[in-house]
Amino acid sequence: MLYREAGQFKTSYGADQQIFPILQDRIFVLLVIVAAFLVVPAIASPYLYTEILIPFLILSLAAIGLNILVGYCGQVSLGTGGFMAVGAYAAYNLWLRAPEFNNLIVVFLFGGLMAAAVGILFGLPSLRIKGFYLAVATLASQFFLDWMFARVKWFTNYTPSGSVAVGKLEVFGVQIDQPVERYILILAIVVVATVVAKNLVRGHIGRSWMAIRDMDIAAEIIGFRPLRTKLSAFAVSSFFIGVAGAMWGFLRLGSWEPLAFDINRSFQILFMVIIGGLGSILGSFLGAAFIVLMPILLNQLPGWLGVKMSTALLSHLEFMVFGAMIVFFLIVEPHGLARLWSIAKEKLRLWPFPH
């Protein structure tokens, strides 16, 4: 009833090909973006920024990056944490060694580009190995990069503990310090990156990725070059992941050590992609929201309900319920939360009428 596209006729291919062809979707997304930029800063507390909104947005960006590789191009990767680390340490070294570039946009772009270069390098085996075997090869990249940032002291500027810290952050001369400033900067970057990702996956480059994913032999016979296509997916994916890694270091942590980007981070982001929905930009956000918010919610819920229990029991329960929920969602909808959302939209077209 509310969600009906009846009467919305397209008279040009351009109008038919836009990101949100349905008016209600356009209004909804616009409202969400306006609310995120204007309403949230008016009401949010520092806790909400640092523990919920900032992690959610940054990890959403990393999930978009991984989704391009796994969901759109069909190349399984367990090296996400490593590529985030490349982004973070490349950004750190540019910020440290070239103070004249103390502009976070430049610093993050550099981190992303370095991660893209490393992604291309570790994507090379994908021409020959597929599926689980490729997952193992990318796992090797994760361990290698972990080792490199822990052992090659130049990357961490020879600090004895291996921990690095950043401060005095600027964007075009504007200081970025307060949580709200960091939030707005991250939000702006994530919005732009999302539009870029969406544009790429709906154009001919995205179609080449999906063709390789769905049937690589047919794709090659149509004229796609498998290596070039796969490496472009690795590059774009790693770029997004690298920018997310740089933001995670600079704007979420402020000071970090290689452990911040270990194998657990790779799994966390892979879970976001799988639970959110492979091959869906929206799914990346839904998956990130689920993985970031659900543990916090589970942790707080007993307190809100007035149930008293020990913190140890609470944290064990949190793990168990969270794990059970992941299994439940995968059984109910293997295609992820994004598919649930699109089914809901299908139903809303008719609701409340039965036919």
Place this chain on the structure above:
Amino acid sequence: MSARARSFNEVLLSVEGISLSFGGVKALTDISFDIAKGEIRAIIGPNGAGKSSMLNCINGFYHPQQGAITYKGVRRSQMRPHEAAEQGIARTFQNIALFRGMSTLDNIMTGRNLRMKTGLFWQALRIGPAEREEIEHRRAVEEIIDFLEIQHVRKVPVGQLPYGLQKRVELGRALAAQPELLLLDEPMAGMNIEEKQDMCRFVLDVNDEFGTTICLIEHDMGVVMDISDRVVVLDYGRKIGDGVPDEIKRNQAVIDAYLGVGH
């Protein structure tokens, strides 16, 4: 009697002495034939005769150990599939090889990918050249969608389409590349009589309207004899017949291969 008595002069592709083996198995032995520009050429033969292997050699997916293929006057022994695609050879597959996660429209758009050149930067912004290019190719693809009468499934994921329509979408994807030589591997396998008639009509229309040269593998002899100009017959990797449909029907070796020989 052949329904179409046409004559052709110019050779588009010729195959000379092709031999292909996998380990000890000889798939093709010393095959030679040619395909004239503008004709409909059929390759027939019992199961396992090497028909699909022959198509795979022509579009560069298999590399024959001996022999050469001359296409548009250029002789080559080895070629990558994407090079064949760039030179105007498109094909469909025996087992449907569509991109199942993508819509009909996107599948056919992939056929035009070789012509889409805008780089990552413009694609990312999706303004100017990228948007113009997309619309220009969308227009061409919509013409193919009209031609094949699949407007109603334009935005349906192809995995959800019935078999006959999937075959049609696959033909559309091959046509989108505007090929000079179209290789069809059993385009009518598993279809009912009406779907076969539709598909025959599309094949003939493609040949007439676009002037596309067609090389097809088909098991339905009625179809083959009606629509093809010349027929090659393979059996156990050897060529046992080559000629216009009327000759093939009278060829004793072909009759033996299909019906068996009494001992």
